[in-house]
Amino acid sequence: MTPAADLALSGRGAGDRGFLILFGFIVIVTLCALGFVLASLFLRWRNNRVARRWAGLEARWDPVMLDVLAGAAPAAALHALVRPPDHRWFVEFLLRYGRRIRGHERDVLSQLAAPYLYAVSGDLRHRSVERRAQAVQAIGQLGRAAYRAELVTALEDPAPIVVVIAAVALSREYRADDVRQVIKSVNRLELLTNRLLVSVLRRLGSESAWAFREVLGDSTQSAKLRTVAAKVLAHFNDQESGPFAVEAVDQTDDLDLRVAALQILERIGVAEHLPVVRRLAQDPAPAVRGAAIRILARVGEEQDLQRLVTALDDPVSWVAIHAAEGLRQSGRTDLLEQVAAAHRRRSSIIVSEVLFRDAG
Amino acid sequence: MAEILNRFVWVVNVMTLTYFTLLATFYLVSSILAFRFLRRYATRLRSLDVESLVGAGTAPPVTLIVPAFNEERSCAESVRALLTLNYPEYEVIVVNDGSSDRTLEVLTETFGLVRTTRLPSAEIPTAPVRRILRSERHANLWVIDKENGGKSDALNAGLNISRAPLFCTIDADSILEPDALLRATRPFLEDDRMVAVGGIVRIVNGSTVDHGRVRNVRLSTNLLARLQVVEYLRAFLSARVAWSELNASLIISGAFGLFRRDIVVAAGGYSTETVGEDMDLVIRLHRTCRDRGMVPRVMFVPDPVAWTECPETLSGLARQRNRWQRGLLESLTANLGMFGNPRYGTVGLLAFPYFLLLEGLGPLIEITGYVAFFVTLIAGWWSPAFVASFVFLAIIVGIALSAAAVALEEMTFRRYARWSDLFRLFAASVVENLGYRQLNQWWRLQGTIAVLRGVRHWGAQQRQGFEPSAPGP
Numbered sequence: 001m002t003p004a005a006d007l008a009l010s011g012r013g014a015g016d017r018g019f020l021i022l023f024g025f026i027v028i029v030t031l032c033a034l035g036f037v038l039a040s041l042f043l044r045w046r047n048n049r050v051a052r053r054w055a056g057l058e059a060r061w062d063p064v065m066l067d068v069l070a071g072a073a074p075a076a077a078l079h080a081l082v083r084p085p086d087h088r089w090f091v092e093f094l095l096r097y098g099r100r101i102r103g104h105e106r107d108v109l110s111q112l113a114a115p116y117l118y119a120v121s122g123d124l125r126h127r128s129v130e131r132r133a134q135a136v137q138a139i140g141q142l143g144r145a146a147y148r149a150e151l152v153t154a155l156e157d158p159a160p161i162v163v164v165i166a167a168v169a170l171s172r173e174y175r176a177d178d179v180r181q182v183i184k185s186v187n188r189l190e191l192l193t194n195r196l197l198v199s200v201l202r203r204l205g206s207e208s209a210w211a212f213r214e215v216l217g218d219s220t221q222s223a224k225l226r227t228v229a230a231k232v233l234a235h236f237n238d239q240e241s242g243p244f245a246v247e248a249v250d251q252t253d254d255l256d257l258r259v260a261a262l263q264i265l266e267r268i269g270v271a272e273h274l275p276v277v278r279r280l281a282q283d284p285a286p287a288v289r290g291a292a293i294r295i296l297a298r299v300g301e302e303q304d305l306q307r308l309v310t311a312l313d314d315p316v317s318w319v320a321i322h323a324a325e326g327l328r329q330s331g332r333t334d335l336l337e338q339v340a341a342a343h344r345r346r347s348s349i350i351v352s353e354v355l356f357r358d359a360g
Numbered sequence: 361m362a363e364i365l366n367r368f369v370w371v372v373n374v375m376t377l378t379y380f381t382l383l384a385t386f387y388l389v390s391s392i393l394a395f396r397f398l399r400r401y402a403t404r405l406r407s408l409d410v411e412s413l414v415g416a417g418t419a420p421p422v423t424l425i426v427p428a429f430n431e432e433r434s435c436a437e438s439v440r441a442l443l444t445l446n447y448p449e450y451e452v453i454v455v456n457d458g459s460s461d462r463t464l465e466v467l468t469e470t471f472g473l474v475r476t477t478r479l480p481s482a483e484i485p486t487a488p489v490r491r492i493l494r495s496e497r498h499a500n501l502w503v504i505d506k507e508n509g510g511k512s513d514a515l516n517a518g519l520n521i522s523r524a525p526l527f528c529t530i531d532a533d534s535i536l537e538p539d540a541l542l543r544a545t546r547p548f549l550e551d552d553r554m555v556a557v558g559g560i561v562r563i564v565n566g567s568t569v570d571h572g573r574v575r576n577v578r579l580s581t582n583l584l585a586r587l588q589v590v591e592y593l594r595a596f597l598s599a600r601v602a603w604s605e606l607n608a609s610l611i612i613s614g615a616f617g618l619f620r621r622d623i624v625v626a627a628g629g630y631s632t633e634t635v636g637e638d639m640d641l642v643i644r645l646h647r648t649c650r651d652r653g654m655v656p657r658v659m660f661v662p663d664p665v666a667w668t669e670c671p672e673t674l675s676g677l678a679r680q681r682n683r684w685q686r687g688l689l690e691s692l693t694a695n696l697g698m699f700g701n702p703r704y705g706t707v708g709l710l711a712f713p714y715f716l717l718l719e720g721l722g723p724l725i726e727i728t729g730y731v732a733f734f735v736t737l738i739a740g741w742w743s744p745a746f747v748a749s750f751v752f753l754a755i756i757v758g759i760a761l762s763a764a765a766v767a768l769e770e771m772t773f774r775r776y777a778r779w780s781d782l783f784r785l786f787a788a789s790v791v792e793n794l795g796y797r798q799l800n801q802w803w804r805l806q807g808t809i810a811v812l813r814g815v816r817h818w819g820a821q822q823r824q825g826f827e828p829s830a831p832g833p
Contacts, residue, residue, distance in 0.1 A: 022745060026752045031382075036767040037786055043770045044782055130403035160550075161404065196549035199418035308399030317479050320522075352477045 036217065057089055065097065068112065069105050075112050087119040091138055098141045112130045113142035124150055129159040136162055139170025152178060155185040163189060164200060171203035179204055179211045187225055194224070194256070206236040216244045216261070223254040230260035237267045246276055255285055262291035269299045281307055286316040293319060297326020305332060312339055313346040324354040366741060369732045372480050374594070376729025380753035383718055384761070387594075390602030391764045397605050398597065398662065398772045405663060416582055419545055420525050421449040425518030427511050428454055428532035432462040434669075435532050436470045441572025442530070443498050447541040451500040453518045454532070458487070458508025471495040483522050484516040484629035484768050487559065511614070512630035512637040519629050521620070528618045529638075533669050535574060536565065536616065540664035544618045547792075555645050555656040556619045558612035559598045559664035563589050565672060579781045584677060586788045587796050588670045593785075594765035597662060597772070604660035608711035610646075610691075612658065616666030623649065623656075634694065636687015643695045646707045655705070662772065678803045685723065685807030686815065692716050693811075723804035730798065732772070741798035755793045762789035778812070 031213045060081055065215055067073035082090045098106065121143075123135035136154050139147045141236065154166035167182050182204065186197050201212075215221050215229040230248065233241040245264040265273050273295070280292035291312050296304045308330075311323035324347075327336050333355065340351040381831075428435050432708055435454070442452050456464045467473060473493035486696045487509030495501035504517050515529060526548060530536060540559055548554045567579030579586055614637065627648040630637045642658060649656035671677040692699075692715060699716060701708035733750055736742045766785045769775070776782060 022749050022752070026748070026756065029752070029757055029760050033756070033763050036760065036763040040763070040767040040770040040782065040786075043767070044774075044779065047770075047774060076790065128400075130400055133404065134406060191551050191553070193549050193552050195418055195420060210726070317481055321479065349477045349479045353479060 029165060053089075057086060057093065058135070061090070061093060065093075069097075069108055075108070076200075079115065082116065087116045091116050091120050091142065094142055095138055104284060105125065110142050110145070114146065117143045117147070119149065121150070124154065129161060131159050132157065132159065133165055136165045136169065140165060144169060144172065148175075148178075152181060155181055160189050160192065164192070164196075167200050168203065172209045174205050176208075179208045182186050183211055183215060183225070183229070186228060190222075190224060194228050194231060194260075196206060197228045198235065201228065202232050202235045204232075206238065209233060209236050209238040209241070212236075213238070213244050216241065216248055219251065223252065223257050226252075227254070227257045227260045230257065230264055234260070234263040234267050238264070239268050242268055242270070242273065246273065249276065255287060257288050258285070259291050262288065262295065266291065266295045266298060269295050271301070274300065274304075278304070278307070281311070286314075286319055289314065289316070290319045290322045293322045293326060297323070297330055305330075305335065308332075309335055309339065312350060313356065317346075317350070320350050321354070324350045328354050362504060363511070365735075366739070367624045369735050369739075369741065370449070370730055372732035373736060373750075376725055376732065377749060379718065379722065379725045379729070380750075380757070383722070384534055384753060384757040386714065386718065387598065387757075387761045391598050391761060391768070392602040393605050394598045394768055395771075396600050398768055401662065402772050414649050414694070418549065419448045419542065420548065421451075421523075421528050422447065422541060422545065423518070423522035423527040423621075424450060424452045424541075425515055425527055426452065426454045426523065426530050426532050427457055427514035427518070427529075428459065428463050428467075429457045429508070429511070430461045430463060431532040431759045432459070435463055436466050437569070437572050438532055438535060439467065439501070440469065441535050443501060444538065444572065445536060445541050446538045447545075449524075450541065451502065451522075451524070452498075453502045453504060453522060455506065455514040455518045457511070457514035458507060464503070464505055467503055471498045471501055473501075478502065478521045480520045480627045481519045482629070484520055484625070486517045489517060505626040509633075510632055512632045512634070515637065516629040516632075519624065522621060525621055526618055527621050529614055529616070530666060531615045531668060534615050535569065535572060536665070537574070537665045540616070540666060541618075543664035544616075544661060547657075547661060548618070548620070551657050551659075553655060553657045554620070554659060555623045555649060556609075556612050556617060556642060556658045558600070558609070558658075558660045559616045559618075559666055560660075560662050560666050561592065561613050561615045561666050563592055563669035563670045565670055567667070567798070571669075577777070579629075579776060579784050579798050580672070582672045583788075583791070584674070584796075585670055586784060587670050587792045588677075590762050590765065590785060590788045590792050592670075593769050594762055596660070597768040598765050599762070600660040601662065603711060605656070606706050606710065607655075607657060607659075608706040609658040609660055610642055610707065610711050610715055611639045612642050612660070613666075615663070615668050619645075631694070634687055634690035634733065635683050636689075636691045639687055640691035640694060641812050643691055643698065643707075646704060647698060650704050650707075674768040674799075678806075680808060681800055681803040682807040684805035686811050688715065689808060689811045719771060720808075721802040723808055725799075726754075726801045727805050758797060759790050759795035762792055765789075 061078065064073060064078045064081060068075055068078050091113060094109050098109050101109070117139060117156060120135045120138045123131045124139070126132050128134065132154075136151065140151060144151065148170075151166050151169050154162055155170070157163050157166070163185050167185055168181050170178050183201065184199065189197060212229040212232050216226050216233065218226070226248065227277045230245065233244075241264050245261040248261040252258060265277065269277065277292050277295045280288055283289050283292065289311075293308065296307055300307070305327075308327050312320050314320045314323065324336060327333070336351045336355060340348050340355070342348070426439070426442065431438075439452065439454060454467060456467070472495055474496055475491050476494040478492050487507040489504055489506045491505050493503040493505065502521070505523065506514070506517050519527065526545065528541065528544070544557050544559050547557050563585060564574060565582060565585040566578045567574050568576040568578070579589060600609065600611070617638065623645060624641065627641070627644045631640045631644070634640045645656060645658065646783070671680055692712070698704045698708045699712050704712070736746070763786060766782070768788060770782070776785065
C-alpha cells in the first residue's frame with residue numbers, strides 16, 4: 001500500500017508520520033508545478049531574447065555577407081562586424097548559409113569561418129553526443145580542409161550519429177587515403193539502413209569506385225558492407241564492376257547482396273551477362289527473379305521477349321509488374337495490348353495499369 | 361449495514377488513492393524521461409540537416425493512405441496539401457469508404473479523376489471495392505471507391521494496393537506539415553529494426569489554414585479546444601515520448617503514423633473488430649515481430665506535425681472519448697496473452713499492465729472513487745489527511761503535470777508564440793483538472809460499459825471545416 005493510500009486509514013487512527021509524508025509530497029509537487037510555470041516563463045523570455053539577438057545580428061551581417069559572396073566586398077569587411085561574444089553565433093550564421101549554397105560560394109564561407117571555428121572545435125570531445133555531432137557538422141561544412149584529421153578521428157566515435165555526420169563531411173570531396181576509412185566506418189553502423197549508407201557513401205564520387213570493387217570482391221567482408229558497395233557501384237554505373245557482380249550473384253546466398261549485385265548488371269549489363277541473367281529469371285527468390293527480368297528488359301535479345309511475356313503471369317505480382325514495365329520500356333506495347341486483349345484477368349490489370357502510366 | 365458500507369467505502373478509497381499515486385508516479389517519471397529526451401532531441405535536430413540526410417535518392421518511397429468518410433467539407437483542401445508535401449517519392453491513396461455525402465464528387469471534380477485499374481499487392485479481406493480512380497492532373501493521386509466497411513477496412517483497402525515499402529496513415533481532416541514525411545522517415549533510415557513511427561498531432565482549431573497550410577498558429581477561443589491542446593501536449597510530449605524511450609509504445613495515432621508495409625501485411629493488416637485500430641495494430645506489430653524472434657522498434661518523434669480538428673462541443677467530445685476508451689479496451693483484451701508476459705519485453709511487462717490497469721480500468725476506479733469520496737464526506741468518516749491526500753492526488757498533481765507539459769512545449773517547439781497564448785495554456789492546465797478531466801473519465805466509463813455491452817460503431821462526427829484565411833485586400 002502506498003503512503004497516500006495508507007492515509008485513507010487515517011480515519012481509523014493512522015499516525016502523524018503518514019500525514020507528514022503526504023504534506024511533504026504536496027509541498028514538493030506544488031513547488032514542481034510552480035517551477036514548471038516559472039521555467040516556461042523564463043524559457044519564453046530567454047527564447048525571445050535569443051530571437052531578438054539573432055534578428056539584430058542578421059540585420060548587421062546579412063547585407064555585408066551578400067556583398068562578400070558576390071565578390072563586392074572583402075572578407076575583412078564582414079569580420080570587422082563580428083565581436084568576440086558573437087563568434088559562436090557567427091559560425092551558426094554561416095552554417096545556415098552553408099545549407100543553401102554550393103560551389104565557389106561554399107569556399108568563401110569556409111574562409112569566412114576559419115578564424116572562428118575554434119569556438120566550436122572544442123566540442124569535438126564533449127561528453128554529450130549531440131554537442132559532438134553539432135561540432136562535427138560545423139567543422140565538416142566549414143572547415144574540412146583545416147580539420148580533416150579531426151573528422152577522420154570522428155569516424156571512430158562510439159555514437160553512430162557522429163560517425164555518419166563525419167562520413168558525410170569526408171565524402172564531400174575525394175581523397176584516396178580517406179576512402180577506405182570512410183567505407184570501413186560503415187561496418188560500425190550496422191543498424192543504419194543500406195539506403196542511408198549508400199546515400200552517404202555515394203557522395204565519395206565515382207573516383208572511389210576502385211575501393212567499392214575491392215569490398216564487393218572480398219568475400220571476407222560482411223554481406224551488409226558488400227551489399228552497400230554493390231549499390232554504390234550501381235549508382236556510379238561503374239563499367240568495371242560487371243565481373244564482381246556476376247561473382248557475387250553466383251557465390252553468395254545473401255538475398256540482399258544478390259539483388260544489389262543484379263542492380264549493377266541492370267545499369268551496366270551487356271550481352272555477355274545474359275546467360276547468367278536468364279538463369280536467374282527462373283530463380284526461386286522473387287526479388288532475384290524481378291531484378292533479372294528488369295535486366296532482360298534492358299539488355300535482352302528478341303528471344304527474351306517471350307520470357308518477359310511469360311513473367312506477366314508470375315505468381316508474385318512484383319515480378320509481373322517488372323515484366324510489364326520492361327515490355328513498355330522496350331517499346332513493345334503491341335505485346336502488352338495482345339495480353340490485355342486476351343483478358344487473362346490478372347495480367348490484363350497489370351497491363352492496363354502500365355499503359356495508363358504510359359499515357360499519363 | 362453501516363459497518364459493511366464503511367468497509368466497502370474504505371476499500372474503494374484505498375484503491376482510488378493507490379491508483380492516483382501510481383498514475384502520478386508514472387506521469388512524473390515520464391515527464392522526467394521526456395525532458396531528458398526532448399532536450400537531447402532538440403540539440404540533435406540542430407546538428408542534422410534532415411533534408412540533406414533524407415533527400416532525393418535516400419528517402420524510401422511512401423504511400424499515404426487517407427480513409428475518407430463523409431469528408432466533403434475538408435477532403436479537397438487536405439488532399440491538395442498532401443500533394444504538395446516536401447518529399448521526393450510518394451503517392452496518395454484516398455479511400456472513399458462509402459460516403460453518403462459528396463466526398464467522391466468533390467474529389468473527382470477537384471482532381472480530375474478517371475477510372476483505372478491497379479493490381480493488388482496484398483489480399484487482406486475488405487468490403488467490395490467499386491472502382492479505382494486516378495487523377496489525370498496528379499500522377500501520384502489514386503482514389504479507391506468502396507462500400508462502407510469502417511476506417512480499418514478502408515485502411516486495408518489502401519494497404520492492398522500500396523506498393524511502397526512504407527505507408528503513412530493520415531485522417532482526411534488532418535493537415536500534414538510540408539516536411540512532416542521527411543522528418544518521420546528519418547528513424548526508418550537510422551534503424552533497420554524500425555517498424556512504425558508516430559508523429560505529433562496538434563490541434564488546428566483557432567489557427568488559420570490557407571491553401572492546406574497552417575499559417576498562423578493561435579489558441580482557439582473555445583475553452584474545450586484549449587483544454588484539449590493541453591491534454592494533447594501532455595499525451596504526446598510526455599507520455600508518448602517516455603514510452604518511446606522505453607521502446608514500449610503501444611499507440612501510434614491513426615491521424616499520423618508511418619509503418620513498414622511488409623510487417624503490417626504479415627500481421628494481417630488492420631483489425632475490423634475494434635474501433636481502436638491504430639492501437640490494435642501497434643500491439644500486434646509487437647507481437648508478430650517478437651513471435652518471429654525480432655525485436656521491433658516503435659518510435660514517437662515529436663517534430664513531424666499533423667494538425668487536426670478537435671471537437672468543440674461536449675457531445676462531440678463525449679463520443680470521441682467514448683470511442684477511444686472502447687478502442688483501448690478492445691485492443692488490450694484482444695491481445696491479453698501479452699499481459700505480464702516476459703516474452704514481449706517491456707511491452708508485456710510494463711506497457712501492457714499500465715494501459716490495462718491504469719488507463720483501461722482507470723475511469724471505473726476514478727469515478728467510483730469520487731462517489732466513495734463524497735460518501736465518506738457525507739457520512740462523516742473523513743479525516744483532514746484523507747481529504748488533503750485525495751484533493752492533492754486528484755487535482756494538484758494533475759495541474760503540475762499539465763504545467764510540465766506546457767513547459768516541455770516551450771522548451772522544444774514553441775508553436776504558440778504569443779505571451780497571451782502561453783498564459784492561456786497555464787490557465788487551461790488548472791481548469792482541465794477542475795471538472796474537465798472528471799467529465800472525461802465519465803465519458804470513458806460509458807465507453808467501458810459500451811464494450812461490456814458489445815457496442816462497435818464509430819458514432820457520428822461533426823466537422824467544422826478549416827478556418828479559411830482572412831480575405832485579401
